[in-house]
Amino acid sequence: MLGMTLALRLAQRGRQVTIWEGAAELGGLAAPWSLGEIVWDRHYHVTLASDSSLRGLLRELDLESELVWVTARTGFYAGGRLLSLSSVFDYAAFPLLSPLEKVRLAATIIRASRIGDARPLERVTAVEWLRRYSGRRTVERMWHPLLRAKLGANADRVSAAFIWAIIARMYAARRSGAKRELFGYVRGGYARILERLAAHLEERGVRAIV
Structure with missing residues (x-):
């Protein structure tokens, strides 16, 4: 996902970008697992209130408003x-x-x-x-x-x-002002985020080779 975000920033600066992905799909460690129609996050992925860079990207993808926040228990x-x-x-x-x-x-x-x-x-x-x-x-x-x-x-x-x-x-999540630990997620998980990010890349002429 870091590589995809970097490609987006370069494309926004007018560069021609090609992504070479070693796996069968884009996303790296953020790419999801799937079993038939069931899709879930491959690793432990949540969004914290302090994740300003990630939340900024979600805002850019029109997904930040869809974050669902839940109180974390340990x-x-x-x-x-x-x-x-x-x-x-x-x-x-x-x-x-x-x-x-x-x-x-x-x-x-x-x-x-x-x-x-x-x-x-x-x-x-x-x-x-x-x-x-x-x-x-x-x-x-x-x-x-x-x-x-x-x-x-x-x-x-x-x-x-x-x-x-x-x-x-x-x-950092606690210092962000929350009295309790909150974890956020977008419905559909990182599969949905990556799908939206890939669409943004395609709109800006970024080529992806998997």
């Missing part, structure tokens, strides 16, 4: 139970971590949210960085299962910049 599945983490009270009662470990985990998240330049984090793995600030047991019980679920075999190789990017984005 849970952690462990030991056959889904443990809620949607409030401060849930966090205080979270049974997998000791009080000290909860303090360290909260401090880790706050620390990450205040990092302005994440380039040094690219030289250290996420697991190593998280162990340093959250502690080994918290990594084993929380961070590592989350990383494995998201990245599979790459969980131990991904840089700490990956964790920083996720935390910074979520914190």
Whole structure:
């Protein structure tokens, strides 16, 4: 989707643009899965109130007014139970971590949210960085299962910049003024967004080769 947006900006500046897409369809990681008539987002894609660039693109595509906002709830599945983490009270009662470990985990998240330049984090793995600030047991019980679920075999190789990017984005959503965490989506998902973006590209003479 980044490549498509770049192509749109170049075309708007009067350049002749050709997109070479290695996959069977445009969109990259934002491209959807489909099974017959059922279409769903391939990865975890939502819009946050703080996503100004994405919301600007949706506005340009006449889709921002169609964003549906829902209050996000958070849970952690462990030991056959889904443990809620949607409030401060849930966090205080979270049974997998000791009080000290909860303090360290909260401090880790706050620390990450205040990092302005994440380039040094690219030289250290996420697991190593998280162990340093959250502690080994918290990594084993929380961070590592989350990383494995998201990245599979790459969980131990991904840089700490990956964790920083996720935390910074979520914190920015809270700083945007919302008292609660809101996730937005366009009905039809990213398939609809990509379809509208592809139409805009075609109107501006952008050629796409898949």
